[in-house]
Amino acid sequence: MTDAHGHLGTSARDVIGLSPEERIARMQSRRFTEYPRCRMVLDLLSDQVNQPSGVVKPNLLVWGESGQGKSTIMKKHLRDHPAVFDKQTGVRRAAVVGLEMPPMCDVKWFYIKLLSAIDAPVSESRSSLPVMADRVVALYRLMGVRQILVDEAHNMLMGSVRQQRMMLAVIRNLSNELGIPLVLFGIQDAREALMHDRQLTRRFRFIELPMWGAGAEFQALVGSILRSLPLRRPSPLTARALKTLLTRSDGGTAKLFETFIDLGIDAIRSGEERITPEMIKDYVSLPVLA
Amino acid sequence: MTGGPLFTTEPGLPVVPLPAKGEALNSWIWAIARTYGLMPKTYLRRLGIPHRWVTKAIERDLVIQPLPSVMERLQADTGMAPDVVWGMTFFGLDRELEGACRRHDAPCSACVNEASWWAGRPVGLLHARAAWRIVCPDHLPDPKPMEMADGLPLAAFHGQVRTIIRFLDRAAFDPRAFEGVVGTRMAPALTVAAFVRFVFLLNAYLSVRVTEFDELRDWAGFRIRRAFTRNEPGEPLPLPPEERNDPAISLVLAWQLVAAPLRTLLAGLHTVNPVHRKTARDTGQLMALVCLLLEFWPGEMLTPLLTRIALSRQDWSSDGGRTGLAIATTAPWSNDPSHSARLTEAHWTHTAWTSVLFSDAIQNHHTRRVSQFPVAGPFRGRLLAANGQAAPLIGEIRREARQRGRKKASGLGRFLAKPAPAIREAHAAPPQPVSPPIIPAHIAQAVQFALDAHGPLPTGKLRARQRRAVLRKLSAVAVRCLNQEAWREMADATPHRVPTPSRKTR
Numbered sequence: 001m002t003d004a005h006g007h008l009g010t011s012a013r014d015v016i017g018l019s020p021e022e023r024i025a026r027m028q029s030r031r032f033t034e035y036p037r038c039r040m041v042l043d044l045l046s047d048q049v050n051q052p053s054g055v056v057k058p059n060l061l062v063w064g065e066s067g068q069g070k071s072t073i074m075k076k077h078l079r080d081h082p083a084v085f086d087k088q089t090g091v092r093r094a095a096v097v098g099l100e101m102p103p104m105c106d107v108k109w110f111y112i113k114l115l116s117a118i119d120a121p122v123s124e125s126r127s128s129l130p131v132m133a134d135r136v137v138a139l140y141r142l143m144g145v146r147q148i149l150v151d152e153a154h155n156m157l158m159g160s161v162r163q164q165r166m167m168l169a170v171i172r173n174l175s176n177e178l179g180i181p182l183v184l185f186g187i188q189d190a191r192e193a194l195m196h197d198r199q200l201t202r203r204f205r206f207i208e209l210p211m212w213g214a215g216a217e218f219q220a221l222v223g224s225i226l227r228s229l230p231l232r233r234p235s236p237l238t239a240r241a242l243k244t245l246l247t248r249s250d251g252g253t254a255k256l257f258e259t260f261i262d263l264g265i266d267a268i269r270s271g272e273e274r275i276t277p278e279m280i281k282d283y284v285s286l287p288v289l290a
Numbered sequence: 291m292t293g294g295p296l297f298t299t300e301p302g303l304p305v306v307p308l309p310a311k312g313e314a315l316n317s318w319i320w321a322i323a324r325t326y327g328l329m330p331k332t333y334l335r336r337l338g339i340p341h342r343w344v345t346k347a348i349e350r351d352l353v354i355q356p357l358p359s360v361m362e363r364l365q366a367d368t369g370m371a372p373d374v375v376w377g378m379t380f381f382g383l384d385r386e387l388e389g390a391c392r393r394h395d396a397p398c399s400a401c402v403n404e405a406s407w408w409a410g411r412p413v414g415l416l417h418a419r420a421a422w423r424i425v426c427p428d429h430l431p432d433p434k435p436m437e438m439a440d441g442l443p444l445a446a447f448h449g450q451v452r453t454i455i456r457f458l459d460r461a462a463f464d465p466r467a468f469e470g471v472v473g474t475r476m477a478p479a480l481t482v483a484a485f486v487r488f489v490f491l492l493n494a495y496l497s498v499r500v501t502e503f504d505e506l507r508d509w510a511g512f513r514i515r516r517a518f519t520r521n522e523p524g525e526p527l528p529l530p531p532e533e534r535n536d537p538a539i540s541l542v543l544a545w546q547l548v549a550a551p552l553r554t555l556l557a558g559l560h561t562v563n564p565v566h567r568k569t570a571r572d573t574g575q576l577m578a579l580v581c582l583l584l585e586f587w588p589g590e591m592l593t594p595l596l597t598r599i600a601l602s603r604q605d606w607s608s609d610g611g612r613t614g615l616a617i618a619t620t621a622p623w624s625n626d627p628s629h630s631a632r633l634t635e636a637h638w639t640h641t642a643w644t645s646v647l648f649s650d651a652i653q654n655h656h657t658r659r660v661s662q663f664p665v666a667g668p669f670r671g672r673l674l675a676a677n678g679q680a681a682p683l684i685g686e687i688r689r690e691a692r693q694r695g696r697k698k699a700s701g702l703g704r705f706l707a708k709p710a711p712a713i714r715e716a717h718a719a720p721p722q723p724v725s726p727p728i729i730p731a732h733i734a735q736a737v738q739f740a741l742d743a744h745g746p747l748p749t750g751k752l753r754a755r756q757r758r759a760v761l762r763k764l765s766a767v768a769v770r771c772l773n774q775e776a777w778r779e780m781a782d783a784t785p786h787r788v789p790t791p792s793r794k795t796r
Contacts, residue, residue, distance in 0.1 A: 083304075085369070087297045090306035115326075118304045123332050135327035142305050 005252065007234035009227035016230050020268045023230045030075045033228045033257070035221040038069060041207060045077045048181050049095050049147050057181040058198075061153065063191045063207030067254035070185040074098055074149050083143075091142055094118065098149040101186075105167050111136055114174075118143060133170075137177045146180050153186035157193050161243025168197040175203065211251030214243060225257065226275070229264040233274035241277035248284050262281050294371055301369030309370075310409040312401075315356065315378040316349040317414030322368070324411070337363045344703045350392050352453035354380045354418055355701030378416060381464050386483040390421035398426035422462055423484045424489055424537045427455040433536050436515070438500040446505045451538045453508070454545045458482055471549050477592070485548060488586060492547075494518075494528040495582055498559070499541060507622070510542050512559045517578035526581070547583075551591050555643065556619040556636040565635045573642065578648045595643055612637045732775055740767035 005013055015026050035040075040061060048057050062070055075098075083094035099117035102109035111132040115122050120139055140148075156167045175182050183202075184190055194200050212218045222242060226235050249255035263275045263283055272279070296308070307321045323333035331344045337360050343351075352360075356379045365375050380391060397418035405413040417423050425431075430448045438447075461467035462482045469477040495518040502511035516533055518526045546554040559579070561572035583592065594600055600615035616636035623629045742746070744764055752760070 085297075085300055087295070090297070090301075090308050090368075092301070092304040094304070119302060120304055121326050121328060121333065121336055123328050127327065131327050139305055139326070 005232070007227065008230070009224075010229055012230045016232060018230070024265050024268055026230060027261050030228070030257075030261065032072060033224055035224040036223075037209065038073055038076075041073050041209070042077055042080075044207070045054060045073075045147070045149075045183060046080070049081060053146070053179070059175060059181050059204045060207060060210040061194060061204050061207060062183065062189060062207045063188055063253065064187045065211060066187060067252040068209040068211070069253040070209060073153050074151055074183075074185055077149065081147075089133050091144075092118075093144050095144065095146045096149060097140070097143075097147070098143050098151065098222070100151045101153050101155040103152075103155050103158060105156050105163040107163075107166050107170050108132065110167065110170060114148075115139070118145075120221070133173075136174070141180055145178070147183060148174070148178075148180065149183045149185065151185045153184035154184075154189035154193065157189050164193060164196065168194070168200055172200055172203075204250065209253075212249070212256070213251060214246055216224075218242070218246060221253075221256070222260075225260045229260065229275075231264060231267055231273050231275065233272075235267075235275035236277075237275065237280070238277045241280045242281060244280055294373060296371060296374060297369045298371040299366070299369040302367045306368045306370070307411065308409075309374065309378060310405045310413045312405065312415045312417060313378060313409075314349075314353050314416040314419065315375070316352040317412070318378055319352065319364070320414075321409075321411055325463045337367070339702065340705075343702060346394075349414075350395075351702045352379070354383065354388055354391055355382065355417065355703060357702045357706075361701070376763065380416070380419070384462055384482060385467060386481055387421060387462055390483055391419050391485070394419055396423075398429055400429040400667050401426055402583045420459070420462070422458040422486050423455060424486065425451065425455070426540050426642070427452040430538055431536060433521040433539060436499065437535055437539055439502070442500060443505055446508070447500070447503050447510065447542070448538075450503075450508045450510070450542055450545075454541055458485070463763045480548065485544065488548070489537065489540050489544040491582070491586060493534055493537055495526060496540075496542055496543075496579065497529055497533050497535050498539065500542075501560075509558065510546065511557075512543055514559065514561050514575045514579065517575045518582075519578075551587075552594055552615060553619045553622075556616055556639050557623075557632055560635055560639065565631070568638065573646075576639070577646055580643065592647070595640065596647065600640075601644060613640045616640045698721070714715045731765050732772065736768040736775070738773040739771045743767045 003086070005016055008016060015023055018026070044060070051057055062073070064070055077099045081096040083092045085092045098202055099113045102113055108129060111129065112122050113131070114136045118139060119134070133258050156164060159167070171182060184194075191206060194204055213220065219242065222237065222245070226237075245256065245259060249259055260275070263279055266279060266283075267273055267275055303322070305325055307318070307325055309318045319333065319337075320330050323330045326333070331341060334344055334348070335341065338362060361375055364370075367371060369373070380388070383391065395418055397415055401415055402413065402418075405415060430451055432444065438444075456466065457471075465481070466477065468480040472480055496514060497516040498512040499515050500510050501513050503509070516529060518529060520526055543559070546558055561568065561575045563569055563572050595615065602611060602614045612633055616633060620629060620632045620636050623632050626632075741764070744767065747760070748756075
């Protein structure tokens with residue numbers, strides 16, 4: 001006897017018995033779908049966290065165009081390493097802390113973000129930078145933070161050259177003081193910003209999340225997405241349909257996910273319960289929203 | 291600290307410094323603020339305490355009568371169990387003690403050092419504000435040789451001091467605690483505040499030496515070293531500081547006088563010389579003690595000395611008769627070799643007490659209703675028996691006194707009691723009708739003249755400089771007009787007419 005839902009992944013199988021409305025809602029609230037490149041980055045991040053202290057760990061810059069899933073990977077990594085409160089010592093142990101680079105290249109604002117990321121109260125009045133830096137280091141050490149993730153790292157370019165240099169120095173200092181790796185997520189500009197500092201360039205490893213092109217990796221991604229969609233029938237997609245999708249999404253991950261969700265919703269609403277090449281053709285022929 | 295879990299909820303803060311044993315709330319809040327590099331004022335604001343409430347008294351305000359809203363926020367921030375958080379305050383303290391605790395701040399340096407060393411940060415202890423902690427029970431000083439006879443078990447004596455302090459720790463929060471010590475009749479007369487006042491009174495006016503300590507009964511025997519004297523107008527003079535006892539000794543004496551007054555008076559507290567060598571000095575000491583206790587003790591505590599049965603002489607031995615009370619108070623030592631001496635001393639003391647109580651000297655000293663001692667009597671009123679006939683009246687007086695005390699909110703609540711200062715806003719209040727000021731006619735005329743002379747005033751918005759120029763011009767014209775009027779009046783009044791040059795300039 002063959003499995004009727006053998007084409008689905010575990011998460012999709014769990015919800016396949018639900019009503020169409022509920023399945024649509026689940027699809028729309030999708031948080032994460034794993035694919036090989038993403039898994040590679042996540043494994044790299046996890047390796048960094050799990051390495052014993054004392055080992056020199058290089059910092060990482062995960063860069064790629066907008067919509068390539070950098071923030072999604074960061075959120076997934078944060079979810080995988082939740083903070084746990086230690087009742088014996090009164091300290092919340094957080095191996096990984098994530099924050100977003102402030103929209104301006106402002107060192108003080110960056111320190112405030114670092115403090116807010118761990119829910120530490122921040123003084124509303126004027127407090128000096130050394131005091132804030134000292135508090136950040138002390139609190140992060142107390143909490144046993146082993147990795148700091150910074151999203152939108154390219155925002156550090158939003159300032160004068162002097163401000164940018166200061167920010168790079170702060171990043172370097174933070175990494176040195178705490179002895180933990182920083183993982184920056186950003187677009188290509190972030191990479192260029194880091195290139196300004198020779199010391200930082202030496203300490204960083206760069207991982208690119210490239211735009212998708214036709215090939216086995218793209219097919220693996222599409223396969224992952226299809227397995228995560230709670231459709232009752234398998235979706236037979238041709239090479240031509242895949243190429244059409246690639247062209248439509250411009251090689252962007254987020255756009256590709258959006259397309260498949262729209263197609264999945266259409267499939268459930270129409271009762272087809274699968275995505276066909278014709279549906280893709282029809283979808284592509286629709287005018288793109290500006 | 292309670293035996294339950296320290297944390298009951300997930301805290302809002304990532305790092306919560308653990309409170310040290312016996313730490314005061316203010317000290318712990320300061321530690322939290324320091325952990326995050328904040329000024330205490332800033333962190334207090336997060337707890338809902340506005341800046342204007344943060345005065346010099348904030349430390350004691352947090353400890354005595356803390357606001358429930360502040361405590362709730364603190365608990366949410368730290369996840370600490372409510373018992374632990376409230377345990378760092380004097381919540382539930384006897385209201386009479388609050389005032390004393392507000393003024394009291396005497397930390398034991400050894401305790402503070404220990405707690406700070408363990409916590410790895412500066413720690414302020416709650417008991418530093420406990421007015422009833424006359425001495426630190428954990429770091430008791432060794433008494434001086436003049437205060438304690440050689441060979442007495444010091445550890446047992448210190449154990450007794452610790453027991454008393456522990457009792458006071460409980461009694462400060464439990465108004466019925468004294469019932470177990472003095473019985474239900476006398477208990478209403480005794481509070482921790484009253485007892486502490488009594489200890490300080492004894493310390494200031496009576497110096498004693500511990501002559502014995504019964505480890506089995508935790509009972510100390512005292513001999514008076516020096517009692518207070520009086521000055522010319524008859525006011526009692528406190529002992530010089532170097533003559534005073536260590537507060538721990540006065541504490542034990544006061545405790546015995548309260549817990550077993552008759553036995554202490556007759557068999558535990560003797561004058562300086564033994565019974566067969568009593569002198570006028572002994573009589574003087576006894577007189578001073580009587581005066582002291584008459585001033586401050588409830589009358590009921592001394593009446594058993596004067597009852598018929600207590601005074602009745604009994605043929606007990608060949609030495610002669612002894613008073614019934616002397617025999618009763620020395621009964622615990624009936625099998626002791628020292629019993630005979632104790633009984634003789636007790637008999638002498640009882641006889642002397644009764645004779646002093648009926649003497650003219652006492653009458654003369656106590657004709658006035660107001661005490662001559664500079665401190666208020668520790669026991670409120672004299673007729674304090676709760677189950678006696680006066681009980682309803684006393685209860686009513688007490689209730690009234692409590693109500694009077696509660697009219698004024700204390701702690702941070704005092705800020706809530708008075709309304710916040712109004713925010714000044716332009717045109718916030720409607721204009722109130724005001725009576726127009728009476729302007730003298732000549733000034734009104736001068737102003738009118740100045741306005742006429744100036745011509746139409748500018749209607750547009752003027753710069754400050756232009757405004758000043760217009761005002762200068764107007765005032766110059768008005769002054770000139772007033773001068774002219776003045777000259778004219780002078781000219782009208784005198785035959786010699788003074789020329790009015792300003793008229794031309796008009």
